[in-house]
Amino acid sequence: ARRHIIILPAGQSPGQKVVLITGCSSGIGLRIAVMLAKDEQKRYHVIATMRDLKRKDKLVEAAGDAYGKTLSLAVLDVCSDESVKQCIDGIKDRHVDILINNAGIGLVGPLESIPIEEMKKVFETNFFGVIRMIKEVMPDMKKRRGGHIIVVSSVMGLQGVVFNDVYAASKFAMEGFCESLAVQLLKFNVTLSMIEPGPVHTEFEAKMIQDVRQKEYPGADPDTIHYFKNVYLPSSVDIFEVLGQTPDDIARVSTVHCASSPRFRNMTNPWYTPIVALKYADETGGLSVHAFYHMLFNLGPLMHISMTAMKYLTCGCLRSRTISPT
Numbered sequence: 001a002r003r004h005i006i007i008l009p010a011g012q013s014p015g016q017k018v019v020l021i022t023g024c025s026s027g028i029g030l031r032i033a034v035m036l037a038k039d040e041q042k043r044y045h046v047i048a049t050m051r052d053l054k055r056k057d058k059l060v061e062a063a064g065d066a067y068g069k070t071l072s073l074a075v076l077d078v079c080s081d082e083s084v085k086q087c088i089d090g091i092k093d094r095h096v097d098i099l100i101n102n103a104g105i106g107l108v109g110p111l112e113s114i115p116i117e118e119m120k121k122v123f124e125t126n127f128f129g130v131i132r133m134i135k136e137v138m139p140d141m142k143k144r145r146g147g148h149i150i151v152v153s154s155v156m157g158l159q160g161v162v163f164n165d166v167y168a169a170s171k172f173a174m175e176g177f178c179e180s181l182a183v184q185l186l187k188f189n190v191t192l193s194m195i196e197p198g199p200v201h202t203e204f205e206a207k208m209i210q211d212v213r214q215k216e217y218p219g220a221d222p223d224t225i226h227y228f229k230n231v232y233l234p235s236s237v238d239i240f241e242v243l244g245q246t247p248d249d250i251a252r253v254s255t256v257h258c259a260s261s262p263r264f265r266n267m268t269n270p271w272y273t274p275i276v277a278l279k280y281a282d283e284t285g286g287l288s289v290h291a292f293y294h295m296l297f298n299l300g301p302l303m304h305i306s307m308t309a310m311k312y313l314t315c316g317c318l319r320s321r322t323i324s325p326t
């Protein structure tokens with residue numbers, strides 16, 4: 001159990017906010033941790049957590065001088081009650097000013113081929129993992145009448161995407177949970193807000209591609225496998241390539257978010273605003289379902305051409321334009 005114990009504040013100065021982030025060994029979590037720890041005004045002491053400290057090297061290297069000063073490491077598995085409790089108990093006075101729920105896993109593929117156990121793992125991490133964290137930290141925040149809880153959701157928490165059924169469901173569940181809890185927390189001066197990235201180039205994307213290559217999709221019929229592999233996947237790769245943001249883009253939004261009075265929902269990629277708007281334009285939902293169907297099955301090849309054209313026309317400058325922290 002000793003490996004869970006961290007003594008804080010090792011390098012914390014008075015007035016510094018304690019920020020705890022989950023899932024910091026890679027991707028968005030790693031970049032948020034580094035950016036906050038390197039804050040020029042040194043406003044934060046970051047506790048960057050991960051399941052296995054053997055995976056700390058990339059983070060430690062990126063943090064440079066900040067490691068041991070404004071950045072500490074701790075073990076935390078969001079799927080374990082014991083691990084979450086031990087981590088929070090190891091923090092001085094259990095005091096967390098800002099909790100950033102970033103840890104999450106993806107799941108993509110034909111529903112017929114995914115065992116229920118695998119789906120439960122997604123909910124255990126993306127949904128119950130966040131709730132487990134909030135339950136551990138929220139009572140102290142309520143008592144102190146202050147604190148900020150951030151949840152890294154996804155545009156897939158606002159709009160379902162074909163073949164991402166269970167992942168989208170886990171993020172939708174999170175959105176509903178947050179929408180409900182935010183009202184109560186406001187009474188205690190605790191802010192709850194969400195960051196909703198579109199596609200981001202992280203291990204998430206790499207894991208998805210690798211997964212698809214390895215899997216056979218038992219249980220799914222040949223037509224479904226064809227639509228998944230030859231229609232959905234090429235579109236998804238195109239979309240990632242053209243509209244994908246970097247983990248730094250998301251970290252920049254999150255840093256602004258930590259410092260200011262945040263909005264409840266924060267999409268990081270304005271390309272997705274019209275997609276979400278479609279949903280609110282037609283409360284029956286028919287418009288979104290048919291628009292997505294049309295885009296995927298009728299306009300697939302056209303989309304590929306437009307995406308390729310966009311990629312060359314914009315030469316990557318699109319990515320920097322898609323950041324909207326305010």
Ligand code: NAD
Nearest residue numbers: 023025026027028077078102103104154199200202203204
């Ligand atoms: P990533 O795979 O690089 O990072 C996820 C991190 O969560 C990893 O470090 C992983 O080890 C950690 N993790 C997984 N299970 C955990 C557990 N039980 N306990 C603690 N840590 C655990 O991917 P990412 O893109 O950086 O994902 C971060 C968040 O962003 C996720 O919540 C994801 O749903 C969300 N998101 C990602 C994208 C994208 O396209 N990459 C888009 C929208 C939202």
